[in-house]
Amino acid sequence: MEHFEPEIVAFCCHYCAYTAADMAGSKRIPYPTNVKIIRVPCSGKVDAIHLMKALEKGADGVYVAGCLAGDCHFKNGNLRAEARVNRIKKMLSELGWEPERVAMYNMSAGMGEAFARVAKEFTEIIRELGPSTGRAGAADKAAS
């Protein structure tokens, strides 16, 4: 694939990362269009299966962006999300997939720059890794 443009899914917490993305927008800070945002009420709402399904359906990378440590609106949703991300990383390794395709980030609502930086950074990581093997599956399904 000559021009590989990664498809990236970002689960963003309504109280921080999603607002930070908004902030990036209103401040005109650019971030890669590869990142498709899914707003969630709390990063803790993101289950392991959501990360897996995103990969299975063809995403090249998926990350969860939640509040800074200690700042979760629901006490510890961000910690739970992080634990799930780590569990999926381990599972991917056992399956021979690159664990780097899933990640956890933390930021506050005011960190528009951080949101853009993370989006860029993660996109570059995935670009380096190349297309996910999940793409084939997604293509199969689309064809059938």
Place this chain on the structure above:
Amino acid sequence: MKTDSRLEKVLASGELAVTSECGPPRGCRPEKVKEKAALLKDHVDGINVTDNQTAMVRMSSCAAGILIKQMGLDPIIQMVSRDRNRLAMQSEILGAYSFGINTMLCLSGDHAKFGDHPMAQGVFDIDSVQMIKMVRQMRDEGLFQGGAKIDGPPKMFIGAAANPFADPFELRVMRLAKKVKAGVDFIQTQCIFNLDKFEEWMKGVVDRGLDEQVHILAGITPMKSVGMARYMKNKVPGMDIPDAVIKRLEGVPKEQQSEEGIKMAVEAIERLKQVKGVHGFHIMAIEWEEKVPQIVEQAGLYPRPKV
């Protein structure tokens, strides 16, 4: 006399008894058992033969005990509930007694986790207290644990262990009382380094009159080095090594530490001789059997009584 045990006779005579122990080899070398036993032969009234100690496979205590018996000495075979169910225990006892072994020690045994077969299933069909009761019933009633009559019952002098230092401390006298109730004849204690705490335990034993019902042999272990003392303090379960012991060993040059360790053991014996209820000593010189005669002599326990 309940048995022909030499240990029983010495204890009955009112003399302080002395026992020691030898760990069987990790292989089929009978000469190793004989060498170790020969080192101890004139200085003790009985030689404990450990049963897969620290859950490491060794020559069976019964077989090594027979080798010692055949030297004309007095083995005390240890038996742990970790490795045998009640059938195997009883058949082993019948076998041992058939070879003239008349003294044994009933133990739970270290957990397999500590040994070279941590993947093994521990048996623990009965515990040490129940084992005491079983052996006593075999001897006094001539019955197997299951109730059937024994054709020629084994007359074992029955020992067990006590650890005055494991917690909860308040249970330690009570647990001894349970072993007494089950029918134990003598007790060998865990190695004593914290003499104050041991004396406190003995006071509890005497207060309940248990010293009238069971012979207590105080466990003595000479320290080879300060390294050994530290290891025992930190790594061996149920061990109580006061800082003073470590300090004292640290205070002498390395090459004199073993001599200091022996001195400390002798001093401990001298002090514990005065404690009511202590009827003897069990000297555990770990892989250092050759020092036992020296300790026995320096502690004034030599010669051993002829019984």
Place this chain on the structure above:
Amino acid sequence: MITAEQKPIQEIIGYIAPYRNILLVGCNECVTVCAAGGRKEVGLLASALHLNHLKKGKNIDIKEITLERQCDPEYVEELAPYIDGVDAVVSMACGCGVQTIAGRYKRTPVFPAVNTRFMGASISQGIWSERCKGCGDCVLGITGGVCPVARCSKHLFNGPCGGTSNGQCEVSPDIDCAWRLIWERLKELGLESRYEELMEAKDWRPGGAGGPGTIIREDLAK
């Protein structure tokens, strides 16, 4: 509950390697509570198996279904409409569930996706501990509600052994000494004197030594 843990994924992959159509069956009972084989875990395992096959460029069809109770023939019957269309069943229930399926559907291979561990209780979120060995002759009434069979590493009936240190088991500082717990509880109940009663050698027959157990309730059995 009966607790279980998922098997290493490669072991499961190895079992199903020859097959293309898989019926992945969870259970709504114990393994759901201990997060080993409920609906969620079925979804996750299916997804993981899909990822594995994508990587290898192979196809696999996985039908996911979670039964109310896999150890009950009534519920296992619900698999009947699917069984002929699959090459193999992967069960995420305890060993009882796996065997109920194997007993009912004789021509379809069944593979366990979890290792059944023990009968235990929830300690807190995500932590389960062993509490019962199913010894068939419960002594909790005389041991202050703490089981020496399940919770003493040596199943001592007249403990504690000499290996207790700082109130913990010699096997691991993470294991409470069961006899320390029993003693503390007897004290709280004012039943200290009970400690010195000898507990007799156990009859292990009801707990499995007598061969595999069966319970027959005459009033219920047809």
